[in-house]
Amino acid sequence: MKIWLSKNSEVSVREQIIAQISLGILSRDLEAGEKLPSTREIARRFQIHQNTVSSAYRELAEQGLVKFKRGSGVYVRENETVRTDASALDQIITRFFQEAAAQGFALSELKARLESRLAAKPPTHFLVVESSLELRKILMEEICQSTGRQVDGISFENFWDGDSDNNAQIVAMSSEAEKLKKILPPDKSCIFLKANSVPDSMAGKARPSNDDLIAAVSGWEKFLELAKMFLLAARIEPETLLLRSANEPDWKNGLQTVSLIICDLVTAKEFPNDERVRIFRLIADSSIDELRKSIG
Template sequence: MKISINKDSSVPVRDQLVEQVSLQIASGLLTPKEKLPSIRALAARLGIHYSTVTAAYNHLADVGLLDIRQGSGVRVASINNRENEPAAKSSLDSMINDFLARASEAGFAAADVMNAVEKLKERKPVRRILAVDRNEDFHRVLLTELKPHFKIPVEACTVQDIMDKPEQMDDSLILTSLYHLFTFQDKVKDRTRLVPCNIEPASLEMEKIATLRAGSLVLLVSVSETLMNMATKLVAAHRGEEIPVRAVLLSDEKELNYMVNHANLILCDSPSEDTVRKIADPKILQVFKLYPPSTIKLIQERLSKWG
């Protein structure tokens, strides 16, 4: 697990840790059930007090990203309580045989299994894609990136919306990141229509940050306060106070037009791209894409095979 902190930053070290670990989980760099360094080991490696690591780990456990157990250490939470074994390693026949064995051991009959298969055949086709994110200001980012790739409607809702009205999922392919999956995955009746989506780890953006001279100005432009807050913490963890960061909402036209002329590097999200390209030097512009091509392909395949 690659973690960097900057003790001189105005962003608390705990927040720097939380942002980096959660991003590595959400991007798939840290995999389900993967063991993390112990609290004392990580504290010693980073040269910080163990209580800071404890606070970060506990927060990540509270939101469902980590599993902390006495005797087994700290691990990334598992998806659907499955063992972390790639499905590709198993043939369809072996998976079916394992399932049938478990079903029989649980007391179910062959007729029960056949009835379940018939229900699967009778279910209604997917009518829409539903992207779930607890932060409403993130929804525009999700929709901007997803809509061009699909012919069916793409909509967004919060985790609370799903919890309050689970029937929304009946005719939907549900997309969410690991930031939110563990909160509501038990509410999903049909797991074939739930797609945990890896997001970009922002490695390219952080590489550009690393090459900037001290005193360079980084401009963050987004429609989402949440996204800018996350990005600010990541920059702080890598460069601290060496690199000033200015975050500007796309809607703040006056401030945006002023700041693009003073920035050394501009990072913007997809909804902001067209506007920023019209007024900024393309040589210093980097557009952050939330979803990598592999995630879009995964969604398309799931829709094709199970929709």
């Protein structure tokens, strides 16, 4: 994964490092177990202080995304390896019955509950759990367009209160996994979406000329922050970059003069048949494939 840093950005270099590596891990541009560049290497490459890089790495470690190996370096944290062969499945089933018996459940109870679970109707639509209304709208639109299925949305707070659809496949961003798993009903599963990487989303798109005026437009403020950070890091001149929140009144004013409009899928609807539009999709293709397979 290539790291881009800009000293001219309003976003601190430390936060740029944290954001880019976090996105790289969530999008799988950085694989589990992969070694990150050393603090000295990044500091030398971008002519910044090593303490800045070290501070960013410590924050990533506190978030559980990376880990330090003494004398070796910093690595993307690895998830536990999951075995998928038949013998492993038999072992899981055996442990399940042993644990249930140890807790006093009769075989007849287990059989009845398993039959009920297996007979349950498969989900017919998706339910996006996300507290940010604007991000929730974007995720819902991407999933609906990619799968052709009904997609509903709910805030984390309302989901916590139990106000959710029992016949929906629950969906959330990977960054919400730890929080959501704590309140997920035992009979429910959740598909945690991987974030799309910037190179994958913008692949095949022509790089704008140095004097082109570029607009980044979205109703989700975080989208604008990320767009600005990556565009500045890609050596786009700050004076050629225009940021617009679609939540502000008259936000379209002046956009007639720009050469390129970078936006999310929801905002793109405001520019039908406009060749200047470049859509940045938030959900990785691998997660879209998983969603399609989850509902027959």
